[in-house]
Amino acid sequence: MLMRQHLPRVLVTVGVIVIAALIASLILLASGVAPVDALSAFWEGTFGNGTNAGTTLTQAVPLLLVALGWIVATRAGRLHVGYPGQVIAGGATATAIGLNCGGLPGALAVLVTALAGIAGGALWAGLTAWLWASRGVLEIISSLLLNLVAIQVAAWLVRGPLQGTASQEPQTANFPPSTIWPSVPAIPGQTLSFDVVLLPICAVIVVLLLSRTVFGFGLRASGGNGEAARWLGIDPKRGGVVAILISGGFAGLAGAALLFAGTAPWMSDGFEAGVGFNGIAVALLAGNSPVFAILTAVVFSALNVGGTALQATLDVPSSLAEVLQGAVIVLVLLAAVLARRRREQAPAPQPAAAAKSLALVGTEEV
Amino acid sequence: MANRAQTPALRLSGVTKRFGAFTANERVDLDINRGEIHALLGENGAGKTTLMRIVTGLYQPDEGEVRMDGETIRFRKPEHALRAGIGMVHQHFTLVPTLTELQNLAMRPARIPWSNATADVRRRSEEIAATTGLRINPDRMVADASIGERQRLEIVKLLCRGARILIFDEPSAALSPGEWDELAALMRRLAAEGHAIVLISHKLTEVFAVADRYTVLRAGAVVGTGLVTEVTPDELVTMMVGGPVMERPARAHVNPGRPVLTVRGLGVARDPLDPKSPPALSGIDLQVRAGEILGIAGVAGSGQNELVEAVMGIRPALRGRIELDGKPFEDRTPRRFYQSGGALIPEDRHHVAIVSGMTLWENITMRALRRPPLSRRGILNPSAARGEARRLMAEFDIRADTEKIPIGRLSGGNQQKAVLAREFSGHPALLIAVQPVRGLDVRATDFVYRQLSEHRARGGAILLISMDLDEILALSDRIAVLAHGRIQGVVEAEDATRTRIGALMTSAEEAPCS
Numbered sequence: 011m012l013m014r015q016h017l018p019r020v021l022v023t024v025g026v027i028v029i030a031a032l033i034a035s036l037i038l039l040a041s042g043v044a045p046v047d048a049l050s051a052f053w054e055g056t057f058g059n060g061t062n063a064g065t066t067l068t069q070a071v072p073l074l075l076v077a078l079g080w081i082v083a084t085r086a087g088r089l090h091v092g093y094p095g096q097v098i099a100g101g102a103t104a105t106a107i108g109l110n111c112g113g114l115p116g117a118l119a120v121l122v123t124a125l126a127g128i129a130g131g132a133l134w135a136g137l138t139a140w141l142w143a144s145r146g147v148l149e150i151i152s153s154l155l156l157n158l159v160a161i162q163v164a165a166w167l168v169r170g171p172l173q174g175t176a177s178q179e180p181q182t183a184n185f186p187p188s189t190i191w192p193s194v195p196a197i198p199g200q201t202l203s204f205d206v207v208l209l210p211i212c213a214v215i216v217v218l219l220l221s222r223t224v225f226g227f228g229l230r231a232s233g234g235n236g237e238a239a240r241w242l243g244i245d246p247k248r249g250g251v252v253a254i255l256i257s258g259g260f261a262g263l264a265g266a267a268l269l270f271a272g273t274a275p276w277m278s279d280g281f282e283a284g285v286g287f288n289g290i291a292v293a294l295l296a297g298n299s300p301v302f303a304i305l306t307a308v309v310f311s312a313l314n315v316g317g318t319a320l321q322a323t324l325d326v327p328s329s330l331a332e333v334l335q336g337a338v339i340v341l342v343l344l345a346a347v348l349a350r351r352r353r354e355q356a357p358a359p360q361p362a363a364a365a366k367s368l369a370l371v372g373t374e375e376v
Numbered sequence: 377m378a379n380r381a382q383t384p385a386l387r388l389s390g391v392t393k394r395f396g397a398f399t400a401n402e403r404v405d406l407d408i409n410r411g412e413i414h415a416l417l418g419e420n421g422a423g424k425t426t427l428m429r430i431v432t433g434l435y436q437p438d439e440g441e442v443r444m445d446g447e448t449i450r451f452r453k454p455e456h457a458l459r460a461g462i463g464m465v466h467q468h469f470t471l472v473p474t475l476t477e478l479q480n481l482a483m484r485p486a487r488i489p490w491s492n493a494t495a496d497v498r499r500r501s502e503e504i505a506a507t508t509g510l511r512i513n514p515d516r517m518v519a520d521a522s523i524g525e526r527q528r529l530e531i532v533k534l535l536c537r538g539a540r541i542l543i544f545d546e547p548s549a550a551l552s553p554g555e556w557d558e559l560a561a562l563m564r565r566l567a568a569e570g571h572a573i574v575l576i577s578h579k580l581t582e583v584f585a586v587a588d589r590y591t592v593l594r595a596g597a598v599v600g601t602g603l604v605t606e607v608t609p610d611e612l613v614t615m616m617v618g619g620p621v622m623e624r625p626a627r628a629h630v631n632p633g634r635p636v637l638t639v640r641g642l643g644v645a646r647d648p649l650d651p652k653s654p655p656a657l658s659g660i661d662l663q664v665r666a667g668e669i670l671g672i673a674g675v676a677g678s679g680q681n682e683l684v685e686a687v688m689g690i691r692p693a694l695r696g697r698i699e700l701d702g703k704p705f706e707d708r709t710p711r712r713f714y715q716s717g718g719a720l721i722p723e724d725r726h727h728v729a730i731v732s733g734m735t736l737w738e739n740i741t742m743r744a745l746r747r748p749p750l751s752r753r754g755i756l757n758p759s760a761a762r763g764e765a766r767r768l769m770a771e772f773d774i775r776a777d778t779e780k781i782p783i784g785r786l787s788g789g790n791q792q793k794a795v796l797a798r799e800f801s802g803h804p805a806l807l808i809a810v811q812p813v814r815g816l817d818v819r820a821t822d823f824v825y826r827q828l829s830e831h832r833a834r835g836g837a838i839l840l841i842s843m844d845l846d847e848i849l850a851l852s853d854r855i856a857v858l859a860h861g862r863i864q865g866v867v868e869a870e871d872a873t874r875t876r877i878g879a880l881m882t883s884a885e886e887a888p889c890s
């Protein structure tokens with residue numbers, strides 16, 4: 011039963027990966043690299059050894075966290091795109107607090123940075139939520155604009171209040187060692203951060219939240235038909251606000267993870283690195299299924315890490331990874347549109363649902 | 377009348393449609409001739425809508441073929457069917473409320489995207505007005521049009537596109553009796569002009585009033601077809617449900633108890649955001665007691681929606697007091713309404729009563745699920761909820777393979793039964809029922825009437841709002857007549873006759889108040 015339910019999505023994913031691989035081969039051939047060499051370099055760079063596999067898995071964590079935020083918000087019918095801004099806000103808050111936590115014991119310092127990230131992301135998202143709930147400002151617009159604000163604020167922070175004293179670079183001082191999130195000592199290079207446990211834990215939390223709690227039930231009802239929810243005594247505004255805050259919290263935690271479980275122990279203004287929007291793509295590729303998003307987050311992370319490896323070993327342009335990610339996104343949307351055409355037993359046309367259809371393509375019923 | 381020798385406008389042969397393991401239509405043969413009104417009958421879930429969705433290209437048949445004027449057709453989407461001349465008036469209109477009527481008519485997938493169709497459409501609509509008498513109000517916003525007028529616009533829209541086969545899916549469900557009479561006359565005129573018309577309806581009076589031929593579906597298969605003049609209502613019912621429907625028992629006498637809903641001096645503005653807009657309701661006084669059904673009679677748009685919304689707390693009241701279950705009901709919200717023992721069967725099922733993307737069990741338990749025993753400390757107990765849903769499905773005869781199906785996939789009547797099951801299952805002190813049998817077949821209608829009577833006998837209070845005067849007369853203990861936002865009078869059941877109620881409804885027109 012479970013298998014049959016998920017089979018179409020698995021097929022779509024496999025199809026997307028195969029086609030993306032074909033496109034990649036074409037680009038590689040065009041730039042004079044044998045696809046076979048590229049494949050082995052890609053594998054070596056992503057999962058070939060413990061160090062690289064550790065990097066791939068660790069880098070999947072922020073992507074998944076953002077994807078989970080997107081899933082919660084879309085389930086409540088709130089399509090905001092403020093993830094980059096919230097990642098930055100969460101990361102900056104965690105940095106500001108983490109830089110002053112040198113005296114705390116390790117476990118506590120790690121917890122404080124994580125919580126600070128969550129709080130920062132949620133507060134930033136709170137602006138969007140407040141504008142939507144009290145002023146009726148469309149969340150998609152306000153969040154998009156707030157992204158631009160967050161980028162500027164981050165640029166100012168690393169050149170002003172948070173700038174490290176050691177150098178004149180636009181970056182903060184190094185984080186105190188106790189605040190760095192621990193990694194698995196057995197892996198050479200210590201690339202595998204313990205925060206990979208967040209992958210299954212957070213996915214399961216979101217699944218349970220949506221399917222097993224009164225709150226999640228209200229969220230899904232509000233997202234499915236806000237007017238009906240209101241008539242049935244569920245407050246769609248309250249649900250929408252909390253959903254936006256939760257998604258901001260996840261994005262903020264992603265920001266903290268990028269910094270404190272990342273490669274460099276400081277914050278620079280480009281640390282967000284596209285995670286905010288790629289996280290949305292991760293969720294869409296997973297058909298908004300939290301568990302499936304673990305897999306797609308790893309796939310996206312592998313594209314990133316592998317792209318860098320290709321550049322290093324075969325001198326392939328680094329933009330290849332970006333082209334591939336773009337191709338994956340386009341292919342996913344294409345697959346979703348085709349699936350929609352095909353799925354003829356769509357229930358009676360629903361005006362409200364149609365507007366959201368693009369973002370909710372292939373949405374799973376939890 | 378149709379010439380039997382000519383090829384039928386539409387011929388279905390052996391049409392079969394399956395959804396997974398479930399067969400919605402089984403080897404259906406159906407002929408629709410030009411110039412005839414063909415009634416398509418059957419109980420809820422018999423497959424009527426599905427069959428017509430196949431004809432209009434929304435679904436593809438698994439087997440069998442559809443011929444139009446003798447040629448096999450296979451549409452992939454409704455737009456193709458419309459180009460070929462087959463149009464369907466859906467129960468849920470496809471109009472854009474913020475555009476004018478003319479703009480709505482001009483909206484279509486254009487062949488030349490930048491061409492301005494407005495002038496062309498204006499000319500077409502004038503032609504249609506000349507031939508059929510169907511007049512539209514081109515520059516009025518659709519939002520300001522009544523349900524009947526919107527439906528008329530929907531029909532004009534199809535005629536503008538050149539539809540020659542018109543399908544009406546339960547067109548009268550939202551209409552007042554007067555509007556239905558107009559629609560019936562229109563259907564006759566269209567048929568006389570050579571259009572072929574399919575009418576899906578659960579009201580046999582309508583069928584006998586306008587249809588020439590009938591076809592009855594049961595469990596997806598044709599069980600009978602013939603001329604309407606050669607059949608009796610009882611025979612049709614037997615064909616549809618497989619046996620006659622029992623006579624309804626006479627209304628038992630119940631002594632009404634304490635007041636459950638009291639409304640005093642309620643005034644509501646027409647525009648909820650603008651208190652100075654003209655009133656939709658003024659000076660409403662009502663009382664519903666335990667063990668009593670208070671019927672509200674009135675034509676559509678007399679203020680029924682505003683009354684329900686004000687009592688529920690969806691719409692603010694300008695003045696007046698409301699008491700629910702003996703206590704003042706002040707800061708009204710839907711949630712407090714339910715907590716104070718209220719329940720609601722709303723008129724607009726699709727928009728306010730169900731979440732079509734969620735499952736049947738989630739919809740049935742939509743309110744119970746948020747309280748013990750189906751949830752504790754915010755944690756749901758899905759298996760208990762599914763069990764409860766299965767119990768209610770059996771009790772209310774909701775036809776679905778499984779409780780896990782999205783409710784949007786159920787037939788219209790079965791969705792309505794799910795809403796009824798949810799609202800009755802909480803044993804409410806007060807039930808507000810607006811058009812509760814809308815879209816239900818004869819047997820389900822009978823079942824709902826029994827449920828309402830039993831609820832009353834158990835001491836429940838019911839506020840029954842309906843545009844169907846017969847329904848009001850048959851069920852109510854007292855009848856309040858609502859017209860132009862005022863209660864024109866309250867009549868005891870013993871003294872209530874159609875003429876008396878009708879006189880109260882029209883007396884208001886002489887004393888305009890808005």
Ligand SMILES: Nc1ncnc2c1ncn2[C@@H]1O[C@H](COP(=O)(O)OP(=O)(O)OP(=O)(O)O)[C@@H](O)[C@H]1O
Binds near residue numbers: 789
């Ligand atoms: N998309 C779908 N997926 C699964 N089952 C469906 C779908 N559409 C319809 N059905 C099933 O097919 C059956 C026939 O439905 P249909 O809507 O045609 O009934 P109907 O005769 O129009 O009933 P009503 O009078 O209640 O409107 C129902 O049991 C319904 O659950």
Ligand SMILES: [Mg+2]
Binds near residue numbers: 787788789
């Ligand atoms: Mg139907």
